[in-house]
Amino acid sequence: MGGYEAVIGLEIHAELKTRSKMFCSCDASFGGEPNTKTCPVCLGLPGVLPVLNRRAVELAVRLALALNCRIAERCIFHRKNYFYPDMPKNYQISQYDLPLGLGGHLDLETEEGPFRVGITRVHLEEDTGKTVHMSESGRIHGSEYSLEDFNRAGVPLLEIVTEPDIRTPEQARLFMQELKSIMEHLEVSDCKMEEGSLRCDANVSLRPRGSSGMGVKTEIKNMNSFRALYRALDYEISRQREILENGGEVVQETRHWDADANVTTPLRTKEYAYDYRYFPEPDLVPLELDRGFIDEVRSSLPELPAERRRRFREEYGLPAHDAALLSSSKAMGDYLESAVAAGAPPKAASNWMLGEISAYLNARGLEIGDLKVTPDRLAELIDLVEKGTVSVTMAKSVLEEMLESGRRPREVVEERGMAQISDRAELERLVEEVLEENPKVVEDYRKGKEKALGFLVGQVMRRTGGKANPRMVSDLLAQRLGGGS
Amino acid sequence: MEELHQAKAWELMEMMRRREVSAAEILHSVKGRVESVEERVRSYITLTLDQAERAAREADKALAEGKDPGPAAGIPMAVKDVLCTKGVPTTCGSRILENYTPVYDATVVSRLRREGLTMVGKANMDEFAMGSSTENSAFGPTRNPWDLERVPGGSSGGSAAAVAAGEAVWALGSDTGGSIRQPASFCGLVGLKPTYGLVSRYGLVAFASSLDQVGPITRDVRDCALLLSLIAGHDPRDSTSLEVELPSYAEGLEGGIEGMKVGVPRELMQEGLTPGVRECVERCLSLFRELGAEVEETTLPHLDYALSAYYIIAPAEASSNLARYDGVRYGLRVEGEDMLEMYGKTRAAGFGAEVKRRIMLGTYALSAGYYEAYYGQAQKVRTLILGDFRRAFERYDVLVSPTSPTPAFRLGEKVEDPLAMYLSDVCTIPVNLAGIPAISIPCGLEDGLPVGLQIMGKVLDEATLLRVARAMEEAIGFRERPQVGRGVG
Ligand SMILES: [Zn+2]
Numbered sequence: 001m002g003g004y005e006a007v008i009g010l011e012i013h014a015e016l017k018t019r020s021k022m023f024c025s026c027d028a029s030f031g032g033e034p035n036t037k038t039c040p041v042c043l044g045l046p047g048v049l050p051v052l053n054r055r056a057v058e059l060a061v062r063l064a065l066a067l068n069c070r071i072a073e074r075c076i077f078h079r080k081n082y083f084y085p086d087m088p089k090n091y092q093i094s095q096y097d098l099p100l101g102l103g104g105h106l107d108l109e110t111e112e113g114p115f116r117v118g119i120t121r122v123h124l125e126e127d128t129g130k131t132v133h134m135s136e137s138g139r140i141h142g143s144e145y146s147l148e149d150f151n152r153a154g155v156p157l158l159e160i161v162t163e164p165d166i167r168t169p170e171q172a173r174l175f176m177q178e179l180k181s182i183m184e185h186l187e188v189s190d191c192k193m194e195e196g197s198l199r200c201d202a203n204v205s206l207r208p209r210g211s212s213g214m215g216v217k218t219e220i221k222n223m224n225s226f227r228a229l230y231r232a233l234d235y236e237i238s239r240q241r242e243i244l245e246n247g248g249e250v251v252q253e254t255r256h257w258d259a260d261a262n263v264t265t266p267l268r269t270k271e272y273a274y275d276y277r278y279f280p281e282p283d284l285v286p287l288e289l290d291r292g293f294i295d296e297v298r299s300s301l302p303e304l305p306a307e308r309r310r311r312f313r314e315e316y317g318l319p320a321h322d323a324a325l326l327s328s329s330k331a332m333g334d335y336l337e338s339a340v341a342a343g344a345p346p347k348a349a350s351n352w353m354l355g356e357i358s359a360y361l362n363a364r365g366l367e368i369g370d371l372k373v374t375p376d377r378l379a380e381l382i383d384l385v386e387k388g389t390v391s392v393t394m395a396k397s398v399l400e401e402m403l404e405s406g407r408r409p410r411e412v413v414e415e416r417g418m419a420q421i422s423d424r425a426e427l428e429r430l431v432e433e434v435l436e437e438n439p440k441v442v443e444d445y446r447k448g449k450e451k452a453l454g455f456l457v458g459q460v461m462r463r464t465g466g467k468a469n470p471r472m473v474s475d476l477l478a479q480r481l482g483g484g485s
Numbered sequence: 486m487e488e489l490h491q492a493k494a495w496e497l498m499e500m501m502r503r504r505e506v507s508a509a510e511i512l513h514s515v516k517g518r519v520e521s522v523e524e525r526v527r528s529y530i531t532l533t534l535d536q537a538e539r540a541a542r543e544a545d546k547a548l549a550e551g552k553d554p555g556p557a558a559g560i561p562m563a564v565k566d567v568l569c570t571k572g573v574p575t576t577c578g579s580r581i582l583e584n585y586t587p588v589y590d591a592t593v594v595s596r597l598r599r600e601g602l603t604m605v606g607k608a609n610m611d612e613f614a615m616g617s618s619t620e621n622s623a624f625g626p627t628r629n630p631w632d633l634e635r636v637p638g639g640s641s642g643g644s645a646a647a648v649a650a651g652e653a654v655w656a657l658g659s660d661t662g663g664s665i666r667q668p669a670s671f672c673g674l675v676g677l678k679p680t681y682g683l684v685s686r687y688g689l690v691a692f693a694s695s696l697d698q699v700g701p702i703t704r705d706v707r708d709c710a711l712l713l714s715l716i717a718g719h720d721p722r723d724s725t726s727l728e729v730e731l732p733s734y735a736e737g738l739e740g741g742i743e744g745m746k747v748g749v750p751r752e753l754m755q756e757g758l759t760p761g762v763r764e765c766v767e768r769c770l771s772l773f774r775e776l777g778a779e780v781e782e783t784t785l786p787h788l789d790y791a792l793s794a795y796y797i798i799a800p801a802e803a804s805s806n807l808a809r810y811d812g813v814r815y816g817l818r819v820e821g822e823d824m825l826e827m828y829g830k831t832r833a834a835g836f837g838a839e840v841k842r843r844i845m846l847g848t849y850a851l852s853a854g855y856y857e858a859y860y861g862q863a864q865k866v867r868t869l870i871l872g873d874f875r876r877a878f879e880r881y882d883v884l885v886s887p888t889s890p891t892p893a894f895r896l897g898e899k900v901e902d903p904l905a906m907y908l909s910d911v912c913t914i915p916v917n918l919a920g921i922p923a924i925s926i927p928c929g930l931e932d933g934l935p936v937g938l939q940i941m942g943k944v945l946d947e948a949t950l951l952r953v954a955r956a957m958e959e960a961i962g963f964r965e966r967p968q969v970g971r972g973v974g
Contacts, residue, residue: 090808
């Protein structure tokens with residue numbers, strides 16, 4: 001990094017997982033034909049009034065508490081005024097100087113040790129609709145007209161602003177992963193970046209290492225995945241460093257991450273000095289959150305990822321790295337717990353999940369929720385291995401079939417006649433046969449040629465079409481040969 | 486004998502239930518009036534006589550079957566064009582909504598529909614309720630039935646003129662700074678601005694959300710009480726609507742005012758009152774005493790700043806409320822080269838001068854760097870005014886003042902002078918800032934024009950307010966009616 005360090009703050013927007021929108025009873029779910037999930041209220045028709053969705057408030061309080069924020073017992077909504085066609089009222093109901101949550105933090109575990117990111121504020125606001133520009137590029141330039149879809153207009157949105165405590169793209173990515181995981185555990189948001197239910201902008205500036213001042217910052221937008229976040233920050237830091245090292249000055253501006261070209265570019269809109277003319281929303285009464293309500297929400301908070309990680313390490317005896325991976329998404333952690341509850345030893349379940357299963361999911365771009373193999377069937381497969389019914393190699397092949405069909409492992413094993421021969425008498429008979437037929441190899445072994453044993457094991461396996469329990473075969477041979485010398 | 490279109494709603498209700506008259510006959514009489522005077526008075530933007538006829542038929546059918554069709558049934562009503570009516574154009578007196586038809590009914594409208602609403606039409610108004618004369622309507626002014634050269638007041642001028650001229654028996658208006666009380670006063674009628682939150686604002690097209698209230702314009706206090714009880718009450722669609730148990734407003738009307746304490750705020754009796762207005766109000770003060778009430782001059786010192794605070798707060802809220810009229814989704818659109826030009830052209834063509842003036846005032850007052858000096862300061866003044874009223878109501882049951890410093894002024898007299906026009910609401914505005922209820926009742930004439938007495942009450946104490954108004958109505962004995970121009974009456 002040379003003589004500079006980066007100062008990064010994030011501004012995150014997450015759509016809350018409520019059934020209805022923030023101020024009306026319209027369906028808040030994703031998708032649907034344009035403008036089918038709308039009503040006079042979320043279309044901003046003349047005369048309509050907002051009515052606050054209590055569930056949105058509860059979810060917001062949940063997250064704010066999980067982020068260790070102070071919850072305002074009385075907060076108010078403000079109108080943020082600006083003209084944009086995706087905003088039906090040309091103002092957004094948001095929060096301004098009295099947000100719902102203030103002054104929290106999130107602790108991260110990094111390879112360099114623990115790391116704390118301050119949370120400036122958490123507040124509630126409404127989402128906007130979506131503008132579709134009718135041009136080949138889908139951009140406004142050159143489009144003949146644009147269409148508006150208000151299905152998302154009025155969906156409750158949580159805004160989370162961090163302190164500028166982040167120093168590297170890796171920390172930013174870690175923060176986002178942990179935040180996403182927390183929101184999943186709390187069931188407050190779907191956190192799908194591709195559907196826009198989780199969005200992240202970043203403020204980036206550089207300053208001489210050791211200085212506590214703040215350099216000129218740029219705001220980076222359009223980072224649609226964790227990978228994009230990492231790469232955009234990485235790019236922007238190098239860009240700014242290069243400018244500063246050449247004696248130049250960073251321009252304060254908003255820049256757009258172009259994932260195809262791997263660069264950030266200044267947004268080409270005209271520069272407006274936006275004045276949002278915030279003022280208290282007169283159509284809503286102040287939101288009073290009494291202690292009792294806050295305590296109730298607090299006591300109903302589920303286990304958070306950090307706690308789960310600790311439990312996976314301490315109770316399941318998993319290595320820190322595995323515990324972290326398995327608790328990074330709620331679904332992964334839930335899967336592991338279900339498999340363990342179905343009898344699987346945690347370490348074995350963890351190995352299968354982080355090995356074959358993760359490889360399968362990654363190769364196909366699937367998520368754990370898409371998996372056809374249920375946790376109890378994974379447990380059953382592990383049991384077959386533990387009991388010696390199938391070898392690990394065979395189990396891998398059984399799992400392949402299970403991943404495609406979701407069938408029970410026992411069924412697959414029986415159908416394929418894969419059950420391992422672990423019958424001692426049967427194996428002894430085969431061992432005798434092989435020894436008789438290979439006197440020369442036996443002699444070699446006895447002369448100290450260790451490799452000869454492997455050859456003999458291979459011969460037994462061949463006779464059984466690979467079904468002999470290799471460990472037993474190996475033990476029997478060693479016993480037989482050792483006993484004879 | 487008086488004609489049906491001149492009767493009070495409660496009289497007509499009783500007559501219908503005694504089968505002395507049918508809803509069809511009442512409507513016929515009102516329709517006749519519309520035919521003979523509407524061309525000169527121009528109370529309505531949209532007439533809905535077909536709907537009214539259907540409602541009247543249903544009322545008669547129900548009565549014939551011995552069922553109660555509801556208190557609003559068969560009583561022809563004018564509804565201010567600021568209230569959304571499903572399937573009936575709702576223009577707010579603006580070019581920008583000239584072709585706009587709502588897909589839903591305002592809560593007050595749907596409540597009245599359940600009670601048999603017989604709507605004659607949508608009444609004319611100052612554009613987006615901004616004005617005190619109904620001259621700011623994009624569809625031309627309404628004239629005062631008492632003198633066609635004069636304004637009916639505003640912004641609910643169409644509602645008041647319709648009731649005064651016999652084109653409706655009662656009406657709904659909306660009041661942000663006096664828009665029910667001042668036209669009621671100018672037209673010799675009773676007009677009530679309820680406590681903020683008593684009547685739902687859902688479907689009332691917003692001017693200034695923290696000040697707007699819907700209320701009745703009627704021929705007497707009993708009608709006012711009846712109509713109030715039909716529209717008041719909690720609405721889950723309006724977060725600012727209050728959850729309170731409602732008294733029966735009509736029941737306690739005759740209770741009298743003996744022993745009550747009446748305060749007269751000095752600040753509302755200052756310069757600017759015409760001699761006739763002063764005389765009428767002073768006569769009322771004697772009547773209060775005669776009825777056994779104690780009358781005392783008092784002071785609410787911060788009322789002197791009410792007008793200034795109002796002209797910050799109301800335009801600020803309006804600038805935001807009216808932002809949605811942008812040509813994107815409904816209403817007028819004037820095409821432009823790009824979106825910004827379309828916005829500009831649409832709003833330039835769609836809004837009138839007064840609306841533009843207030844949007845600019847409000848935008849300025851909320852701007853970064855000015856917010857504290859204007860909006861912040863105005864809110865502080867509002868809190869002080871509220872405190873003044875609270876203290877006054879510790880001593881007094883009601884406060885009284887003129888409704889307007891003058892009787893109806895001439896058309897065109899104040900159009901070019903916004904400040905003079907704003908001063909017309911100097912007595913009514915403090916009430917909206919404080920959120921308290923107030924009623925205007927006719928209390929005399931000055932040069933043949935009606936003068937209104939404003940009675941202000943405690944929050945949610947409409948019952949006392951109406952009882953006082955009823956006692957004074959009786960004592961004043963105002964019986965005059967407008968002639969609607971020469972030769973027509
Ligand atoms: Zn909706």
